[in-house]
Amino acid sequence: MSKVIGAPADTEAVIGLEVHVELLTASKMFCGCRNAFGAPPNTLVCPVCLGMPGSLPVANAKAVEYLCKAGMALGCTIAEYSKFDRKNYFYPDMPKNYQISQYDMPLTTGGSVTLPSGKRVNLTRIHLEEDTGKNVHAGESIARSAYTLVDYNRAGVPLMEIVSEPEISSAREAEEYLAELKAVMSYIGVSDVKMHEGSLRCDANVSIRPAGARELGTKVEIKNLNSFRSVGRAIEYEIERMRACVREGERIVQETRGWDEGSGTTHSMRSKELAHDYRYFPDPDLVPLELGRALLSRWRTELPELPAAKRTRYVRDFGLSEYDAGVLTSERSDADFFEAVAAASGNPKQAANWMMGDVRKVLDRAEMTLASARGRPEQVAALITLVANGTISGKAAKEVIESVMIDGRQPADVVAERGLAQTSDAGAVAAFVDQALHANADSVASYKAGKEKAFEFLVGQVMKLSRGKANVEMVRGLLKERLG
Ligand SMILES: [Zn+2]
Numbered sequence: 001m002s003k004v005i006g007a008p009a010d011t012e013a014v015i016g017l018e019v020h021v022e023l024l025t026a027s028k029m030f031c032g033c034r035n036a037f038g039a040p041p042n043t044l045v046c047p048v049c050l051g052m053p054g055s056l057p058v059a060n061a062k063a064v065e066y067l068c069k070a071g072m073a074l075g076c077t078i079a080e081y082s083k084f085d086r087k088n089y090f091y092p093d094m095p096k097n098y099q100i101s102q103y104d105m106p107l108t109t110g111g112s113v114t115l116p117s118g119k120r121v122n123l124t125r126i127h128l129e130e131d132t133g134k135n136v137h138a139g140e141s142i143a144r145s146a147y148t149l150v151d152y153n154r155a156g157v158p159l160m161e162i163v164s165e166p167e168i169s170s171a172r173e174a175e176e177y178l179a180e181l182k183a184v185m186s187y188i189g190v191s192d193v194k195m196h197e198g199s200l201r202c203d204a205n206v207s208i209r210p211a212g213a214r215e216l217g218t219k220v221e222i223k224n225l226n227s228f229r230s231v232g233r234a235i236e237y238e239i240e241r242m243r244a245c246v247r248e249g250e251r252i253v254q255e256t257r258g259w260d261e262g263s264g265t266t267h268s269m270r271s272k273e274l275a276h277d278y279r280y281f282p283d284p285d286l287v288p289l290e291l292g293r294a295l296l297s298r299w300r301t302e303l304p305e306l307p308a309a310k311r312t313r314y315v316r317d318f319g320l321s322e323y324d325a326g327v328l329t330s331e332r333s334d335a336d337f338f339e340a341v342a343a344a345s346g347n348p349k350q351a352a353n354w355m356m357g358d359v360r361k362v363l364d365r366a367e368m369t370l371a372s373a374r375g376r377p378e379q380v381a382a383l384i385t386l387v388a389n390g391t392i393s394g395k396a397a398k399e400v401i402e403s404v405m406i407d408g409r410q411p412a413d414v415v416a417e418r419g420l421a422q423t424s425d426a427g428a429v430a431a432f433v434d435q436a437l438h439a440n441a442d443s444v445a446s447y448k449a450g451k452e453k454a455f456e457f458l459v460g461q462v463m464k465l466s467r468g469k470a471n472v473e474m475v476r477g478l479l480k481e482r483l484g
Helices: 061-073 171-188 228-247 293-301 307-318 322-329 332-345 348-365 377-388 394-407 411-418 426-439 441-448 453-465 472-483
Strands: 011-022 085-088 098-101 112-114 120-130 134-137 148-151 158-164 200-210 220-225 255-260 265-271
Touching: 011 171, 011 228, 061 120, 061 158, 061 171, 061 293, 098 120, 112 171, 171 200, 171 228, 171 307, 171 332, 200 228, 220 228, 220 265, 228 255, 228 265, 307 322, 307 332, 307 348, 322 332, 322 348, 332 348, 332 377, 348 377, 348 394, 377 394, 377 411, 394 411, 426 441, 426 453, 426 472, 441 453, 441 472, 453 472
Parallel strands: 220 255
Antiparallel strands: 011 158, 011 200, 085 098, 112 120, 120 158, 134 148, 200 220, 255 265
16 A cells, blocks of 8 residues: 555545444343343343353343344345354453354345445344443543443343445445444334444444555554444544555554544554454354244244335335435334324325424424324324315414424314414405405506416415415415406
8 A cells, every 4th residue: 555656536445334233132142131221330230241150141032033133134144053152352341351252153144235326235244242341431531530430231232243345435325324224223123223322333444445456455443433423524534544644655554543523533542453363262151043944934024114115115106206205214213103194194295295394393493203292193194184175274284283293282273273274265265356356456457468477466465365364276266267
């Protein structure tokens, strides 16, 4: 790499992601301790997850099922035979001085994640392991803290590691890859995938090489990426740092670098360990995993419709755009809500407009989600129907939606209470129309002389006379009739 001299345009970035996903099982990977976030420190522990001498691990069947389902959803090949290995290293958050993981026989290989552009990022493997505990530094950083505390509640939580091939070529693609993985995991319900609680974590391997080259450059692993945004920013920063190194004729060092959110930079943490440093060997306390075909095919039938299939169906059956379908399917709960509104109103397009428009707006303003809102799909559908059958105008509906979503009120009640119903009584509307025509002879004359704009003015006058209550479609119809 050091011989490559050139402008940034002459290099391309090569990125691979290692994503850790905590599985949403009731208990830990090899013991009966509860798997939960946020409990008081060291309250969810036992001799097994603390690595006490003589304790024996037993694999959690649900974790194996969840990992296999994740693999199936991503098109991976599931190994009917695999085993657990010990990865040996010393670090205070690892009470046994080794982590139970999978080395040469992971549960799945292959598979891929498809990005919105249609590009497929292939997966190397997904393996099952246990999470470590958590070091809690007393100060703001290791260097500044007088002491470090260790919380072992997380030690032994089932964790899957999803490793991609180095086929991602920009920060944006990395974020898209993560978003799709997150959507798939939340759809199949194997994890709550909350980056801020650490149940979804990501390390990025980044390197650069001359554009079009086949050989990979020296890679750097970036850790401490706590949000989609920090993944993108860190990758962008690192690519630029490497390009600057190349320009200056410096050698890029293979190392692990930490991302610092505050300064927006990466810093050297340690030179990268090689696999043989870990002295992997099969865990003698655990039997190998043998999954029968019958079990695997049963799990396959239990998979729900996945985001990609839903998007295709929304475009095909509901006539939505790719973009709208993408937004509506990014969370399973949102997609379920939308489909319920579409079914109850019989109007998928309007349902999509409301979900992505005014419903979203009022929820964002109140800092609520669909799950925490009191409004239910049937109420949103009822509001759509009130507009469709002419009871209220679209404008009035926008005034009603907040009470529906935030307070859980019935749209018809809000309409009655605020007197928002339109006048669709033909006689009453005709009276307003005639009154407006009589009072605006000039506009009538200019319309007849070919000035289309005068028509809208007259519509406005009728609406004003009716104090906004006249059914605007009826007004238009009657005006055309009278002026025709
Ligand atoms: Zn335990």
